[in-house]
Every structure is written in C-alpha cells, then in structure tokens.
Amino acid sequence: MRKTSLLFSLITCLSFSQNKQILYGFSEIPQSLLQNPGGLVKNDWYFGLPLLSHIHASGGSSGISIYDLFAKDEQDFNIKLQKAVNKLKPNDFFTLNQQLEIFSGGFAIGPSYNKNKYLSFGLYQETDFIAYFPKDVAILALEGNANNINKPFQLNHINFSGEVLSVFHLGYNKKVNRNFTYGVRGKIYSSIVNVNSTKNRGSFITTNGENNFYSHIFNLDFELRTSGLNSITEDNSEFSAKDVIKRTLLGGNLGLGFDVGFTYNLTKQWTVDASLLDVGFVRHNKDIKNYEIDDVYNFEGINPLFPETSNGQTAEDYWNEVGEAFKDLFEADSTTTKYTTWRPIKLNASLNYAFGKKKYKDCKCLKEDSGYQNAVGMQLYTINRPKQPQVALTAYYYRRLFNGLSAKATYTIDSYSFNNVGLGVSAYLGPLNFYVMADNFLQYKNIYNTQSVSLQLGFNYIFNKNEN
Template structure:
C-alpha cells in the first residue's frame, strides 16, 4: 500500500500562529490594546473604519513545506513524500488564524482636571484551526499493514479542532500614575461553528490470524464534537437560510461564552519599561445544533473469506470490496449524541521589556528639541499560547523608531516553532486624523513563498482624534 491521503500532508504544510509581535506594544495603533488592555494610550478617542480597521492573517509550517514536496529539483515525488512522512513528528502541527474587526472605538474619560481612563469596545470575527500531524496514520496509509505485523499504531495521533467565532468586547484602561497603567477587557464569545477532536486514544495492530491470514485488532476511544454544523449541512437547507443563520450567530446569536483579558505597563525608570498581558481567559458552552460522534471499544476484524477467484462463477472483486465495506460498517458503529459540551479558549501570554533612548536635543542650547519623548526603543518580547498537545512559544527582539511626527516603524526578529530567522517590519502613518498601518513577517522567505516557514500580514485604517505624543 503506497498511497497516503494528501490532506494529512497538506495540513502539515501550512501552519499559522496567533503571535502578533509587530503590533504588540505599538501604542500609536489603537488595536494594540487588544493584545494588552493595560498598554499605553496615545489618543483622546478613535473609531475604526468598519471591516477595515484590523485585518490579520498569517501562515507557516513547523515541518515540510509545499516546496519540499513539489519543487522541480529532479528528485522523485515518491521519495519526497516518503521523506515528508518519516521526517515529520506527531507534534508537528497546522494552525490557521484570521481576524477581521467588524467595528471598534475608544475614548478617554475622567474628571475636568485629568482624563486618565480609557474605554474601548468593538466586535471582531475570528477563525482558529489546529491539526497535529497524525504520523502513525500516515505511516499505516503509506506502508500498509502487511509489512507491519505486530506493530502497534497509535490512534491518538489524530488531534484537531476548528472554530469560527465572533467576539464582542469592552475594555477599561487606567493610568494610575506616570509609572503604572493597568487594564482589563471583558468578552462575550458567540460561536458560529465548532469542531473538536482533541482527546482521542487507542491503538490498532495486525497479528497473524487463526481463521484467516491476519487479525486486525482495534482498541479505540475516538470522539468528534460539533456544534453549528449539522443544520448548515442538512439536505433541506438552502443558501439564504445559511446566510441568515450565520449573520445571526455573528451578532451574538450563537452558542455563548464569557472571557476576559488583563494587562499592565510599568515604567521602571525614565528609559526602562516592562509590560505583560493574559488574553482569552474564558470558555464557550456549546448547546445549540450539537452533534457528537464517537467510536469506543475493542474490535477484531478477521477479513473476508474466501478471496475472490480470478475467473468463473463465484465472488467478484466488486463483491469482495463491498463485503469489506459492509463488515467495517457493521464493526465500527459510530454513536451519535447531542450532549452539550464546553471548549476553553486558548490562553495567550505576552510579556516584554523595553529600553528607550535617543531624545531630540537642540544643538544651540543642549535642551530638548520637543517633548515627544525618546525616538528609539529596543526590547525583548515573549509570547506563549496554550494548545491541546503542548504550548507554543515565540521570542522576539525588536527595534522601534519614530521616523518623524506621524510616522513610526518597528522591525522584529523572531524565533518560534517555525523558524529561527523570522524578520518582520511594520509601519504606522497618520495622514491628518486618518491612521493607516501595515505589517508583514518573514521577509527573507518572500523570494520563494512556497518554501516559507511562516508569513504574516496585518493592516488597518482608523480615525484618530487629538493624538498626543508621550
């Protein structure tokens, strides 16, 4: 048996992280408060251009790339496929994440003497997918079981989940004094659809049989939980009904959940600063349109007898394979249940230390040229996200520069699960009250995008009123 479903290979060739190291700490961009509700605020009020204020997608791979499989380099494709199957690990993963902000805004509040508090709010849509490479499944599909007698294959290698949600949020930020700022953001999650299969266990093994050549032994504990999908895929569902239902779920009409973010910024001294945040501490309770499928128990499959003859009357090849299919269908009966379940949000950690330098001074009087603060900053940022198998980590070194009033830039160098040489660059520009930002990751890989370990893009437009420089 020398064929493997391309799905298992392709899902290992594209992986996307939720790390936004370019946006984190970029206080001139209002959306940075989504990463740290306790970050610095540099505007009196703003509103995001609907559907354009924050668009984020990024991708990459923790294992084999598309180029590794399909490059025109004279190496036989079967050899590349074999190398991919055996080089990847069960911990290699696909993740996909995108965010589109539907609307957002924020404004300062306080007394007549000082407005040291800030309220922000908005609604965004998010898709998040993660699937680990099912290595034992891939080896079994590639080699078959005849050459693997008595080898135990791990059925728990298959772990995957996917969800589409909308998030309505309200944040509160307070500048306690010149040194300390904290913030919190409350969230209401609305699940548009969800698929979860992350707690699978069991094994499969082929042994020499007694009534036939081989006995195929299965010990399985497999389950797939779904919500919001059955009604959309029903035979009697039309496209208008689907669109109407999706719109309803987008605006808090789906399965609901609660969560919050917390964060802070602390100025150690005039030039050193630390900050940190925890995002998405929360859950979603799935009770609407739920369908769960499970296969649990011990099974023994002895094959089909007799083997079909080459000619003459008797069992044909079609009869033979139909018998196998019928036997498998009878053996593996999936139980369907409609019990509600709960999914926990993937908690994210951000933390950084920052050193600012380079004040503008007049050559005439050796005094400050303006009060915009330091023009440069360097620092280190740690990112972590909780995942079903193990946390994913990233460490970023960055350089920030105020090029001139209304234009800032940030460059990053990131080490993460995908690569040790991810270089990113982002800018934020103000044209009057209109703010525009554009950020991209992994520039070194753009010369051959198919061989990229990771790529990322963020952009947005905001209307910002009375922006103050620190």
C-alpha cells in the same frame, strides 16, 4: 488514494499563528490594546473603519514547507513524501488563525485636565484551528500494514480542534500615575462552528490470522464533538448567510472571557509590561452532534474469498457485503451531549528600553515633552494548546521617524524558524491612520520555502492624538 490523503495532510502544514509580535506594544495603533488592555494610549478617541480597521492572516509550519514537497529538482516525489513523513513528529502542529475586525472604537474619559481613563469596544470575527501531525496514521497510509505485521500504530496522534466565532468586547484602561497603567477587557463569545477531537486513545495492529491471512485488531477510544456543523452539512440544509449573521450577533453558542494587562515604568527609560488574553470558555448547547467509538474490534475479512456465483451472488453483491461488514464494524454512537471548550489562553510579556530625545533645529536643546524617539526590547509570547504550549521570543527595534510615521522591526525565534525578521509601519494622513505589518522577509525570495508568513493591516480615524 492513500497517497492523496497523506498529501492533503502534509499540505495543511501551512499554518497560521496567533502571535502578533509586531503589533504588541505599538501604542500609536489603537488595536494594540487588544494585545495588552493595560498598554499606553496615545489618542483621545478613535473609531476603526468598519471591516477595514484590522485584517490579520498569517501562515507557517513547525515541520516542513511546500518547497520540501514540490521543489523542481531531480528527486522523485515519492522520496520527498517519504522524507517529509519521517521528518515530521507527532508534536508538529498545523494551525490556522484569522481575524477580521467588524467595528471598533475608543474614547478617553475623566475631567478635561486629567483624562486618565479610556474605554474601548468592538466586535471581531476569528477563525482558530490546530491539528497535530498524525505520525502513525501517515506511516500506515504511506507504507500499508503488510510490512508492519505486529507493529502497533497509535491513534492518539489524531488530535485537532477548530472554531469560527465572533467576539464582543469592552475594555477599560486607567493610567494610575506616570509610572503605572493597567487595563481589563470583558468578552462575550458567540461560536458559529466548533469541531474538536483531542482526547483520542487506542491502536491498530495487524497479526497473522486464524481464519484468514491476517487479523486486524482495532482498540479504539475515539470522540469527535461538533456544534453548529450539523445544520450546515445535513442533507437538504437551508443554512444561509442570514444564519451566519445571526450566530455572529450573539445567536450562536455563547461564552464569557476576559483579558488583563499592565504597563509599569521602572525608570524613565526602562518599562516592563505583560498581558493575559482569552481567559474564558464557550458552552456548546445548540446544534450538537458528537460521535463516539469505544470498543475493541477484530476484523479478518470476508469469506468466501470470491463471490458465490453458484448461489446467484454477483460481484457487486459481494463487494456490497464487504463494505457493509466494514461499516458495521465501526458504527459510531451519535449523541447530542452538551460540552464546554476553553479558549486558548495567551501570555505576552516584554522588557523595553527607550532612548534618544528629539532636539530643536535651531539649538542643541532637547524637547523634554517629546518622548523618546527609539526603543529596543525583548518580548515573550506563549499560547496554551492541547498537547503543549507554543512559545516565541522576539527582539525588536522601534523608531519614530518623524511626526506621523513610526516603524518597528522584529526578530523572532519560534516553533517555525530561528530567523523570522518582521517590519511594521504606522502612518498618519491628518486624522487617518494606516498601518501594515509583515514578517519573515528573509524568506520572500522563495515564498514556498518559508515556514511562516504573516500580514496585518488596518485603517482608523484617530482624533486629538498626543504628540508625546
């Protein structure tokens, strides 16, 4: 049983990342404004196909891959499991992120000769989960405590948080002049479900006992906070799809946030841009149920060692007594205290160099208004997390292949790997825009041995698209 629980923890190392390095700065795609509200805009107005305009899912592991556990070789599985536990560290993280855009749109405003302002809006659903590897708990589950007498197992390794929420947003983008563009985006969060346990402390230690063979000492300061979950899990729950829709449409626990960003042309070919995303919070005051344990417990087992059959006690009565004693030992306090969670702030910044003007076919003259056909650059990404920020560095090459077709290739170094190669393509068929993006292509020959995979795709109707 304990190996099954440990195996489940390791399998959850398949994780999801919020970094969208291919989409960032890909200005032909309207959704790039969600990565930088101050990015360049290349359309007069657009609307996304409902539920299809942006679908994002990605996965990865900062420590191991599925192949490390389930590779078809001659090595015993228990040995693989032991190696995986020894390899992983308490700061290795297992995360999940998924986004689905429900609707979106945008349009330019201003006088017909100078539409230098742009409004964008939409609603998307997001799932975000992170859990750090509970190193000491995993060792205890794998080895037990018999060979670890007097060794303290740290319980602060238990650290996780997760949320399902919807986000209403309204963005404003202004091109101040040829060199400078800035943007802001306001957000209203509606949390559907939240679970978090990030401030745990304490230890478990086994020593030689006085009244029994061993004494088990639990020094616990543990807290689990939840909102929106109790009404789903409680007995005879009538929670339905209507309740999900209600919480999605501002009926959940509400919060506020904002994004801000800019783009600045240092020269005609050099550009710097940056954005700060999800600076905000959610106040949880509905459907709250929290659990707290803050005490020191000493457990030496149940005496007598065998049922008192002479007094009419059966084996079932004995084991029920053991179970009740252990349950009473860790009786958690349940509260409905309101609490606030902060969104994971994300920072993007990049330096870009554009080159390669397009030429006319019948001469060697340059098309001055066509823009550059190529760009290279470096992008930095970081996201704030409970233990420490996660950082990624990306180098990219962008190419306008021909009118209506552009591509971007990336090479990323992050917590998952040092050889993440990605590719994104944006194509037009009349006003219909389709884009698809994926990364870690080098690992697709053995997908089970990869530590990160990502996929983004979407459909938009884009009107009066600028060609320059």
